[in-house]
Amino acid sequence: MIELVSTLLLSVGAFFYFAGTLGLLRFPDVYCRLHALAKADNLGLGFILLGLAIQAESLAAALKLVLIWPLVLAASATVSYAIARRADTLGIKPWRREER
Amino acid sequence: MTGLEFPLALFLLTNLVVALLAAVRGPTAADRMLLALLFGTTGVGILVLLASAGGGSALVDVALVLALLAAVTGVTFARRAWHAGEKSDD
Amino acid sequence: MNPVMMIAILRRGALLSFLWWILTEGRRDAWVAGFVAIGAALWLSLRLCAPRSTQISVGGLGAFLGYFIWNSVRGGVQVALLALRGRRALHPGTLELQLNLASPAPRIFVANVLALMPGTVSVRLNGKRLRLHVIDERMPIVAEVKALEVLIARMFGERV
Known part of the structure; x- marks a missing residue:
């Protein structure tokens, strides 16, 4: 049972990583790519960690895996904001639908 | 271990390489900064999967330290922006 | 002591x-x-970090975490679907709004957290004015930012 749930969670996690990369390739500007990477990859990692945590040998080992998530989230949130601000400072204009 | 960990680690690695090439291609300098994000999330994901695929729990420690360093870097960024932002705008 | x-x-x-x-x-x-x-x-x-210099409310933290986890799932699912549909699904734009939080630390926190919430990335925070990049202009972004702001204010022990 645990194996099944774990497999499911890991697959869902991998899907979100895939979606993040897909967004990076397909979205038109750095701001949109940021949305894709920041949100999809972090969710992917969350699912992977959860999938591995439920099959961990001890509670402490499971919590250790889960502890990684908030750290990476903190990093992603601050780095995303830093990238967006930098892009704005460089004068990169967001892509708009009307301009096509 | 479900037997899926190693294939998924390889899948994430492929993702990382593809995304890396896309980010390096740009076109702007800000696009290349996306690499910092990629290494954080995908790198940590690969490490924990490999740990579970038989790499040993030491790899979880590596992932944890990587995440911790990324978080400290990020918070330092934010604090710097805070102090700079109170005075001027970049 | x-x-x-x-x-x-x-x-x-x-x-x-x-x-x-x-x-x-x-x-x-x-x-x-x-x-x-x-x-x-x-x-x-x-x-x-001397005791009582910054007091985080435990109840407030719990409420924020619940909201945060649910909305990061929502945001991830939404952007994943957009990525599958490609460029034609995007309606990006920018949005400028005013934060009501009094002290700078929670404002910076809001600006950073928004990068992981559905449809938003903060571009610039200038005092209380926050400029956002939104991935879909038709979403009720302002209401969601306000909801997040209220939760963060409670966590930092502030009133909005």
Whole structure:
């Protein structure tokens, strides 16, 4: 049972990583790519960690895996904001639908 | 271990390489900064999967330290922006 | 020793011990080193961050975490679907709004957290004015930012 749930969670996690990369390739500007990477990859990692945590040998080992998530989230949130601000400072204009 | 960990680690690695090439291609300098994000999330994901695929729990420690360093870097960024932002705008 | 300091030592000591237990995966033979490490971390934390200088409400933190986890799932699912549909699904734009939080720390926190919430990335925070990049202009972004702001205000012990 645990194996099944774990497999499911890991697959869902991998899907979100895939979606993040897909967004990076397909979205038109750095701001949109940021949305894709920041949100999809972090969710992917969350699912992977959860999938591995439920099959961990001890509670402490499971919590250790889960502890990684908030750290990476903190990093992603601050780095995303830093990238967006930098892009704005460089004068990169967001892509708009009307301009096509 | 479900037997899926190693294939998924390889899948994430492929993702990382593809995304890396896309980010390096740009076109702007800000696009290349996306690499910092990629290494954080995908790198940590690969490490924990490999740990579970038989790499040993030491790899979880590596992932944890990587995440911790990324978080400290990020918070330092934010604090710097805070102090700079109170005075001027970049 | 005053009671504030006592409570701070007990709370932080318990938290650090819990953290050590997690990091060593519950191994008993690690507690000798743990005792030294926890003591050092406790001393450092009391020096760098004196008790009561910033008080985070525990209930507020819980409410925020619940909201945060649910919405990061929503945001991830939404952007994944957009990525599958490609460029033609995007309606990006920028949005400028005013934050009501009084002190700068929670405002910076809001600006950073928004990068992980559905449809938003903060571009610039200037005092209380926040400019966002939104991935879909038709979403009710302003209402969601306000909801997040209220939760963060509660966590930092502020009123909006």
